[in-house]
Amino acid sequence: MGVNKDKNSYTVVFAALMVLVVGSILAFLASGLLPTIRENERFETQQNILYAMGVNENTADDVGSVNRIPTDKVEGEFTNFIKEQLVIDESGELTKNDQAYLIDLKKQLANKKKGKPFKLPLFLGEKDDKQFYVIPMYGKGLWDAIWGYVALDDTMTVQGVYFDHKAETPGLGANIKMRYFMDDFSGESIMKGTQYSGIAVAKGNNDPLNKTKDDNEVDALAGATITGNGVAAMIKESVNLYKDYLETIRVK
Amino acid sequence: MALLTKKDAGLILDPLADNNPITIQVLGICSALAITAELEASIVMSIAVVFVLGVGNVVISLMRNIIPSKIRIIVQLIVVATLVIIVDQVLKAYAYELSKTLGAFVGLIITNCIIMGRFEAFALANGPWKSFLDGIGNALGYGVILIIVGFFRELLGSGTLMGYPVLGDPILKTGLYATGYENNGFMIIPPAALIVVGIIIWVQRSKNPALVEEN
Secondary structure: OOOOOOOHHHHHHHHHHHHHHHHHHHHHHHHHHHHHHHHHHHHHHHHHHHHHOOOOOOOOOOOOOOOOOOHHHHHHHHHHHEEEEEEEEOOOOEEEOOOHHHOOHHHHHHHHHHOOOOEEEEEEEEEOOEEEEEEEEEEEOOOOEEEEEEEEOOOOEEEEEEEEEOOOOOOOHHHHHOHHHHHOOOOOEOEEOOEEOOOEEEOOOOOOOOOOOOOOEEEOOOOOHHHHHHHHHHHHHHHHHOHHHHHHHOOO | OOOOOHHHHHHHHHHHOOOOOOOOOOOOHHHHHHHOOOHHHHHHHHHHHHHHHHHHHHHHHHHOOOOOHHHHHHHHHHHHHHHHHHHHHHHHHHOHHHHHHHHHHHHHHHOOHHHHHHHHHHHOOOOHHHHHHHHHHHHHHHHHHHHHHHHHHHHHHHOEEOOEEOOOOOOOOOHHHHHOOOOOHHHHOOHHHHHHHHHHHHHHHHHOHHHOOOO
């Protein structure tokens, strides 16, 4: 090649061209795939909300795996089981909103922190003639965000939860989305007396099978202290966000 | 071999044992510590690295005559990062569940020193076919160690393999646990990976004394 590759001008031109080529490839790819990705995320949100209220394909003989409603059926099931989607705004006013499940809780919490108007989504479900109140949660794990849904009944007893995470350590913190951890929460109460105290993820509560349901505690995951604490903090913060609403439906 | 010449076969086979990226070149230790608490994660990571290193080596090799040497490291980094993002986006659109499993590894793949190491040491000086074989070989060598470490850490630390309980239930005391056996909680924290890798290095070198460095 006749070009002198050590010249600064060559380096600059090469860098500029490379950025242009790589940038356009990624931009085309991202905008081309965006609709499909968005749809996947939408289905997943519906799956997770339904999972928390016990609408899933878990079977009694396979206690190890989490089986959500398949994506091809989830939209129909979502309209079957979720009777109402509500939005609570900064003044505590409730409005119906059929798109409430698409609200990005992270943004709303950031708005709340800055004192801007915000909208908190809430889902009223009905299964086997029982009312479920599904609350979304968002918090911090060890490396990145964790989030999930908790389904409550009118006594503030947890009927089911779903947790997910962005980048917790595989084998340790990532196990918050394992069945054995999520199942422990069912039956626990988020109330201690009249306080919305949430549920602690405790080490050494000497109850690995989680038989005591009145201690506001579940057994922690070994080696995942910070993720576990993050889950506990997330539950406490989230139920307190919805405290005013929950007080109106709570059976005292 | 008819398909590969002896030298080409060596490119694939050497990194599996006598020139293993982890145990001999001591590269990629960081990701080996981070994700080997579970066998499944080790396997997913291995497959991802085979793909990225195989394709990345070819791309770098094709570009080797036009890359200005002053910014070659940055160029290599861009190639890895672009490949990883493309894979991630395509998986998100067409294999959403798999992409969620892979989520935690994306950053680890980009910063994996084996990838940069092979670009720098091999692909910049060799043709695409050879670079491809070298990439696959080194990624497999990395994967083999990852899977061995993952196997022992998950088995001894959690008593499961691929999430399936093979030793019985530690809480209900069934299977092996009935005899008084306990899971070793140390195995699931990252330092245990160093010890397992250390043992592999020890076994490998005592079997083949030619690998032991002279002091």
